[in-house]
Amino acid sequence: MPNIQQSQIDFDQAKKILPGGVNSPVRAFKSVGGTPRFFASASGAYVQDVDGNSYIDYVGSWGPMILGHAHPDVVKGVQETAALGMSFGAPCELEIDLAKLVIDMVPSIDVIRFVNSGSEATMSALRLARGFTGRDKFIKFDGGYHGHADGFLVKAGSGAATFGEPDSAGVPADYAKLTLTAAFNDIEAIKQLFAENKDEIACIIVEPVPGNTGVMKLYENGFLQQLRDICDAEGALLIFDEVMCGFRVAAGGAQERFNIMPDLTCLGKIIGGGLPVGAYGGREEIMRQISPDGPVYQAGTLSGNPLAMRAGLETLTRLQAPGFYDALEAKTTRLVEGLLAGCKAAGVPAVANQVGAMFTIFFTDLDEVTCCDDVSKHCDLAFFGRYFNAMLDEGIYLAPSQYEAAFVSAAHTDEDIDATMAAAGRALARII
Template sequence: MDIAPPKIEIGKSKALYEQAQKSIPGGVNSPARAFKSVGGTPLFIESAQGAYMTDVDGNEYIDYVGSWGPMIFGHADSDVVHAVQDQATSSTSFGAPTRIEIDVAELVCDLVPSIESVRMVNSGTEATMSAVRVARGFTGRDKIIKFKGNYHGHGDFFLMEAGSGPLTHGTPNSPGVTAGNAEDTLLAEYNDVENVRNLVEAHDDNVACIIVEPIAGNMGCIPPEPGFLEGLREICDEHGVVLIFDEVMTGFRVAPGGAQERYGVTPDMTCLGKIIGGGLPVGAYGGKKEIMNHVSPVGPVYQAGTLSGNPLAMRAGYAVLSKIKETQDTLYDELEAYGAALEEGLADTLDRLGLDYYQTRVGAMGCLFFTEEKVVDQATAKSTDAEMYANYFHGLLDEGVYFAPSQFEAYFFGTEHAERELETTLEAQYDVLKRIH
């Protein structure tokens, strides 16, 4: 991939990256951070405030990654900072129940349509792994259906045709995943209801659950086609299959109750993360009480975690969720307005320059693809011009705008993105696209 050298000075990031590779695999603790999809040196971040991040070389960027989604109220939100500081003075962990866990659980049950009971865990991966185990225990069945290009974390039974990192790094079937796990995971085509129906009917009532990103965010941002989520709900009802929405990314971002509220389709179980912890490591899974009552210590399905419901994460999450509940009447209209202006401004630039493109956006997340065709699934996402995106990404970095360092990731924004950030971003996009066209 031919990437022009950066105009900005990133000497300290380069030095840290070289140092990191001596003690950390690939120099990063999560593959998407390595810039493998776009080339070049990953930036090491020093600090962030509001809509801006500053790297170790002192370069400032308008941030459209937002820690991959959690920062809906911007970096270092004062309510979150004060909540974490206050909790830290009382200890960072107890390994025992706390009142704040109840407060967060009640807020989650109040906001998310499908959740009557919820269990806190430590990551989105842990949430999805646990939800599938509970679905299997509840139904007494073994097989699960996931969709090509949907990423549900790095659990063994999810790393089959997963999106994002696995797409970039060429490991849709990761070494270390056993044949037994692979056999129990059935792969479906995203946005193809009939394909799912055929899979369920072919497996003799042995499908425990269908797990889906209701808005795919790990092969770029790809919304559900009309009737897709409704079709999954219908199939699950007909065959006694548990429908799981992985809303780790979309939960509280596209509506107060997530994608299920926005599209009016209620799953049996929901997985959450990111926003629910205000930027701290956290996850959760929940759903109907009749299903969640299978979770230990009430039921026989075992799942535990020393740091589950960690008070720091719960205090941060409560600060964010309570603010969402208080401001929901205006919050999502504000985010929608910014997103629409960003989308329309970029479309105007692309049209004027005569570039082939396809844009997607749902609320405060979206993606730009360089392609002639509509992007609806993994195959159409992979057919887009990833090299053009890489040049677009690096061009924007030089202009002080930080988008996702991968074609197969979504961009995010929050309430701290306002008129100034919009104008700067649109000007930068025009200059970059004109230059690389």
């Protein structure tokens, strides 16, 4: 067992002045138990805690560290830019440079607006969809997390076609009724929702590669294309929330990988190279409805700040290197196959979902996991908690929840992959 005395001291102190001792709930380790590690530094594929313990990191700040932590070129770029001014609250040329690069990489984006987080991007895109269509209702999928705006914090009712119910205190029930929910991969539920809410639905918002239920793969062939077709037929917009999978599963995100063009795309995480940033963009006729061009208002003092723009430029430029994504996916596949082989050897039932450099190992007897209900009803969440803590003791940092994705970076080496598989074998031997 590693020494975590200082992390415990820090956590005890933090709980006195921060809700739960954290600034984002999953960090509190409530679903897995134990003491959250307080990190002091990070480099490449590794993070180091305040007690001096080092971990191979598969969280990567929840996705953005695709090049690895503290990539020298990204750090240098941010330092150079910071010396010239950290925020202007006014336009800067770096906004233009990053906008051009994103538009060049992401197939569906003609015009883009930078914001400060993925949550802000999805909230703004939803408002834009409502303003453009003149409709108030929208569809999201069970377990799909699109930030903490009121309308997104809704879970399904008793059936896939029922109105949502608030999933957080403080969300008005009347407001939540504008949110319609369905199970991911269930196209018939989508058709039913449109039939029951004719000419009232502004948009469907979907993670084309869900990551906040654990990674989900497309179960029904053509699911995303069917969403596209339904939106076209019903006069609704299709919004891809690629905050997590954007630039992660392909240079142009999931829309490039699956060749499906949404009307609007939400981005975050990788687009800022680890600094707080988000963006939403899409078809020009829609995006021109944003103020000051149009009547849909959205603003932000730090939007397009030079530090985030420079970090994003340095990161996205390096993702365009030939073979970058092939190599990243190959090492991810090797890791996933090795972890599954270790589970099989230990007699632990498990399946994995992987898309590109995102993956989740599920501890379940199911042959496949395709929706949020599969996780909540058929996966062994208690076992995952023991596995997580055993891996932490072995120096492997995974997301502290069965409902999250893991991420591989370009900085992970073959030796890191081998060490992770060996650690998993030791961890399983201790907990079965």
